[in-house]
Amino acid sequence: MGLLEAHGLSKRFGGLQALYKVDLRVEEREIVGLIGPNGAGKTTLLRLLLGIHRPDEGRVVFKGQEITHLPTWERVELGLAATFQNPRPLRRLPVIANVLVAAYGPRGGRKGDWVKRAEARALDALEFVGIADKAKEPASVLSQGELKRLEIARALATEPELLILDEPFAGLTPVETELLAKSLARLRKGGRFGRLHSEGCAMVIIEHKLSELFKIADRVVVLNFGEVLAEGTPEAIAQDPRVMEAYLGEGAYA
Amino acid sequence: MTSPLRIWSLPWALRYLKHEVLALPGRTAALLFVLFLLLFPLFSQDPYLLRVLTLTALFALYAASWDLLSGYTGQVSLGHAFFFGLAGYASAILGRELGLPPALTIPSGALLATLAGVLVGLPSLRLRGPYLSLVTLAFPIIATGLIFLFPRFTGGELGLSGLPRLGQSRLEEYYLVVGIFLLSVLFLWKLAGSRVGLFFHAIREDEVAVRMVGVNTVRYKLLAFAVSAFFAGLSGGLHAHYLRVAGPDSLSLFNSIQPVIWSVFGGIATIYGPVAGTFLLFPFLEALRVAEELRMLAFALLILLVMRFLPQGVVRGVLERLEEECPRCKVKNAFTRKACRACGVPLHLEAREVKP
Numbered sequence: 168m169g170l171l172e173a174h175g176l177s178k179r180f181g182g183l184q185a186l187y188k189v190d191l192r193v194e195e196r197e198i199v200g201l202i203g204p205n206g207a208g209k210t211t212l213l214r215l216l217l218g219i220h221r222p223d224e225g226r227v228v229f230k231g232q233e234i235t236h237l238p239t240w241e242r243v244e245l246g247l248a249a250t251f252q253n254p255r256p257l258r259r260l261p262v263i264a265n266v267l268v269a270a271y272g273p274r275g276g277r278k279g280d281w282v283k284r285a286e287a288r289a290l291d292a293l294e295f296v297g298i299a300d301k302a303k304e305p306a307s308v309l310s311q312g313e314l315k316r317l318e319i320a321r322a323l324a325t326e327p328e329l330l331i332l333d334e335p336f337a338g339l340t341p342v343e344t345e346l347l348a349k350s351l352a353r354l355r356k357g358g359r360f361g362r363l364h365s366e367g368c369a370m371v372i373i374e375h376k377l378s379e380l381f382k383i384a385d386r387v388v389v390l391n392f393g394e395v396l397a398e399g400t401p402e403a404i405a406q407d408p409r410v411m412e413a414y415l416g417e418g419a420y421a
Numbered sequence: 422m423t424s425p426l427r428i429w430s431l432p433w434a435l436r437y438l439k440h441e442v443l444a445l446p447g448r449t450a451a452l453l454f455v456l457f458l459l460l461f462p463l464f465s466q467d468p469y470l471l472r473v474l475t476l477t478a479l480f481a482l483y484a485a486s487w488d489l490l491s492g493y494t495g496q497v498s499l500g501h502a503f504f505f506g507l508a509g510y511a512s513a514i515l516g517r518e519l520g521l522p523p524a525l526t527i528p529s530g531a532l533l534a535t536l537a538g539v540l541v542g543l544p545s546l547r548l549r550g551p552y553l554s555l556v557t558l559a560f561p562i563i564a565t566g567l568i569f570l571f572p573r574f575t576g577g578e579l580g581l582s583g584l585p586r587l588g589q590s591r592l593e594e595y596y597l598v599v600g601i602f603l604l605s606v607l608f609l610w611k612l613a614g615s616r617v618g619l620f621f622h623a624i625r626e627d628e629v630a631v632r633m634v635g636v637n638t639v640r641y642k643l644l645a646f647a648v649s650a651f652f653a654g655l656s657g658g659l660h661a662h663y664l665r666v667a668g669p670d671s672l673s674l675f676n677s678i679q680p681v682i683w684s685v686f687g688g689i690a691t692i693y694g695p696v697a698g699t700f701l702l703f704p705f706l707e708a709l710r711v712a713e714e715l716r717m718l719a720f721a722l723l724i725l726l727v728m729r730f731l732p733q734g735v736v737r738g739v740l741e742r743l744e745e746e747c748p749r750c751k752v753k754n755a756f757t758r759k760a761c762r763a764c765g766v767p768l769h770l771e772a773r774e775v776k777p
């Protein structure tokens with residue numbers, strides 16, 4: 168049984184079929200790349216998995232438990248976490264408070280001096296994405312790239328077992344992109360990052376920067392017009408003529 | 422960071438007073454304010470002044486309760502009079518029917534208001550922003566309708582009068598209300614600064630983002646409604662017994678808008694702002710009572726001026742000018758200091774850099 172299994176997810180917005188019978192399977196510690204042209208339904212799939220939207224049909228199973236109808240926070244408590252494509256910081260709060268909100272959550276446990284541990288974890292999450300020096304500034308002063316990294320720090324502070332990242336490299340410079348890709352690869356293996364995490368975590372990474380993504384992904388799933396178009400290793404996908412065609416219609420192969 | 426309070430040790434207390442209280446204008450003002458309230462009757466026991474201060478303290482608690490829900494949590498209530506009035510009526514009716522003393526009926530009324538808070542909070546789980554505010558607006562109107570429908574039970578237009586007094590004398594009532602006011606506001610202030618307060622803040626900023634990191638926003642929103650309604654109800658019950666009448670005025674639109682105005686005047690999402698705002702505005706408006714039209718006009722004019730020149734609130738705006746955050750360690754400093762009191766970094770750098 169995979170860590171996450173989505174079966175036949177469909178979602179309609181008015182007259183638009185955003186997703187149609189999509190299956191997705193993620194194994195433990197696997198990095199799955201999720202790609203597809205603009206409007207293919209990638210973000211919609213993320214929202215269904217996190218419970219921000221409810222699917223019209225289909226089910227989601229996480230760690231063997233059906234979560235299709237659970238509220239978002241209960242999914243997070245089980246070990247699911249995700250970032251927003253457009254960062255949604257708590258603008259008037261300090262950067263560290265943004266992460267504390269996540270670290271204080273129920274996944275940190277409630278034993279002994281859990282408050283201290285949560286606070287340490289929040290700092291380590293900022294450290295991990297490299298914005299610890301901005302901890303006391305209000306989130307509103309961060310640059311776009313820093314906001315993207317704050318999103319990731321917030322998700323990491325919940326110590327997820329499956330992390331879904333919506334275009335984590337967008338808006339980052341090439342150097343920042345490479346650094347982040349390396350960090351993500353380390354994160355998947357597990358280990359200690361300060362007081363953060365140790366088990367290793369699976370990831371679904373939605374990206375348009377394919378060359379960076381293909382370096383770290385184990386498997387790639389291609390969405391097009393709300394349906395799974397192809398699935399396979401990065402090498403196979405890179406040579407798949409159907410994928411080229413879907414993207415060439417957009418002229419966006421990067 | 423902050424060491425535990427050791428107020429029983431006099432040298433420690435004096436040092437704390439000097440370095441942590443008197444070093445900051447805001448805390449000094451808060452200390453003077455508390456001392457003023459506690460010592461005022463030593464200087465004057467003029468019944469009119471005591472009455473104004475008692476009512477001000479009641480309404481300041483009411484405004485602070487509004488701030489916790491609307492300022493902090495972002496669930497803007499335009500029907501707060503529902504909790505205020507409901508608790509007053511509940512206390513009056515419980516006293517009349519069961520013959521219980523105010524010491525029991527006022528807390529019962531506040532608890533009923535708490536339940537009502539959860540009830541009003543339920544729509545907030547689906548509705549956002551102005552839509553929610555409109556729903557909150559409806560509750561006191563519905564309650565007023567019910568009161569006129571059952572005049573035998575509620576006293577109709579005249580309300581229920583002749584409620585038992587809070588205390589034997591004006592002075593006793595003053596200290597009772599001021600005591601409850603100070604303790605309640607201290608509680609609200611501590612709550613707002615706690616972990617729970619952080620969740621309230623966060624929900625106001627972006628509720629979906631907060632859910633996404635595993636926070637049960639339903640629980641915290643209902644908690645904010647419940648706590649806010651409890652203290653609104655507490656002030657409403659005290660108010661009814663202080664004036665010895667629970668009437669439909671307590672449910673009026675005007676009474677719903679009052680805490681909003683005081684809070685906006687003082688500065689929302691601060692707790693101290695609404696309190697200070699009420700203490701600055703209420704006595705002033707009370708003095709204008711001689712000319713009712715002038716009073717409303719002054720009210721409106723004042724609000725326009727505040728929104729124009731200090732949109733973050735008068736008290737908060739002034740305080741932000743008197744206290745300066747250290748750019749490095751973020752500790753607050755009095756504006757007169759040249760270097761940070763915690764880390765020694767020079768303040769007012771910009772001012773110096775401008776010079777050639």
Ligand SMILES: Nc1ncnc2c1ncn2[C@@H]1O[C@H](COP(=O)(O)OP(=O)(O)OP(=O)(O)O)[C@@H](O)[C@H]1O
Binds near residue numbers: 180206207209211
């Ligand atoms: N809340 C919504 N209401 C109506 N339509 C929506 C909504 N969310 C998404 N859509 C539509 O569903 C389709 C899929 O959108 P989605 O955001 O999932 O695409 P995407 O693959 O993430 O694209 P991109 O690469 O541009 O982020 C789009 O046509 C979009 O306009």
Ligand SMILES: [Mg+2]
Binds near residue numbers: 209210211252333
């Ligand atoms: Mg998208």
